[in-house]
Amino acid sequence: MHLSTKLIHGGISEDPLTGAVSVPIYQTSTYRQKKLGQPGEFEYSRSGNPTRLALEELIAELEGGVKGFAFGSGLAAIHTILSLFQPGDHLILGDDVYGGTFRLLEKVFKPLGLSYTMVDSRELSQLEGALTDHTKALYLESPSNPLLKIIDLEKSAAWAKEHDLITIVDNTFATPYLQQPLALGADIVVHSGTKYLGGHSDLVAGLATTNNQELAERIGFYQNSVGGVLGPQDSWLLQRGIKTLAVRMDAHQKNAEIIANFLVNHSAVAKVYYPGLTDHPGHEIAAKQMRGFGGMVAFELVDESKVANFVESLEVITLAESLGGVESLIEVPAVMTHASIPKEKREISGIRDGLIRLSVGIEDITDLQEDLERAFSVLNEER
Ligand SMILES: *Cc1c(COP(=O)(O)O)cnc(C)c1O
Secondary structure, eight states, rough: OHHHHHHHHHSSSSSSTOSSSSSOOOOOOOOOOOTTOOSSSBBBBOOOOHHHHHHHHHHHHHHOOEEEEEESHHHHHHHHHHHHOTTEEEEEETTTTOOHHHHHHIITTTTTTTTEEEEEOHHHHEEEEEEEEOEEEEEEESSSSTTTOOOOHHHHHHHHHHOOOOOEEEEETTTHHHGGGGGGGGGGEEEEEETTOOOOSSOOOOOESOOOOOHHHHHHHHHHHHBOOHHHHHHHHHHHHHHHHHHHHHHHHHHHHHHHHHHHHHEEEEEETTTOOOOOOTHHHHHHHHHSSOSEEEEESOOOHHHHHHHOOEEEEEEOSSOSSSSOOOOOOOTOOOOOHHHHHHHHHHOTTTTEEEEESSOOOHHHHHHHHHHHHHHHHHH
16 A cells, blocks of 8 residues: 555554444543453553554554554653653754753653753764763654754664664654655654644644564553553544645645745845755755655744744734644744753754744645745835
8 A cells, every 4th residue: 555545544444343434533431341350452541542543553554663652742752752761871862853852851851860962963973972881762853843954864773773772753744654764774753743644733642653562562551651642532633634644745845845945035034944955955865765855944034133023924824833734834943942942052953043934834825925925025114
């Protein structure tokens, strides 16, 4: 089956009991046991629920994992994955990972004894430099957030394997439609289902999967023990979103490419970050490991002081956190999504105060371009 077919028919896509083509929402916490001490496949909905299972089987199939896991948010998924480590363990992570991942490590896991080093993970020499006797994992995002840095996942995972490290990849920006990290050598993939997978800005969810049976058992143990599972309603909604991922992603990419080129040619724009641009430093690697360049674009204005004016002047494009929905969303990472990273750390990794991140939606491209043009002209009037 091709991936766009798997999105629709993969995992458990029908109700075996009734033939319903949409898996029903099993809104139940518990299940009748016919014989004492012999529960059926499901016994309690934290441990397992048929609607959630359909989604879990789907993400495993899409990413090439042996088992999938659904959580109440992307961060709940990441929290469960980080629970695999012990006090004293050390992790190496990319220097512009999602702000919330950084906060989780710094404020929740570091006090419990987990340590980490952030490096520019595009450079193997930097990974080498960060390696200690206690390093247990390499945690990567590609394309990264918000700078859309591209990491060679195959090369990094091979390096990690040589050093007996687990490679964890946050695949939220690319989705399994564009990139499959497990096939490139990663061990665990995590997702914020809130973004492209859900795709309609109407739910918060997280997913994880692995192709390693032993890791799958450990993740399952923590999922059930910590309990941050996704409810049946949202599991259903997320599975519904995933069915249209291919058509949405194609539309996102088509618009993003046009917007990136439009911004490159605009005199008020100083710099554009989009892996589809041939002068993007990760362009070749992205072309090799991804099916397309995604729907995220970041840029800097020539006049950084105009950032607030610019984003507030937009009418179609919405000023909001999050990304990956059908509607275009714009944000300023230094003030919004990445505010939890201290300014010095942000600047070292290149996230300047004037950086703008645009999640290009699937609206008519003319409306998006006119909206940007309008906001640029407001800046000119103010001079
Ligand atoms: C949003 C996001 C997360 C966190 O997911 P939530 O669903 O908001 O908890 C993690 N990683 C990336 C790359 C994200 O964009």
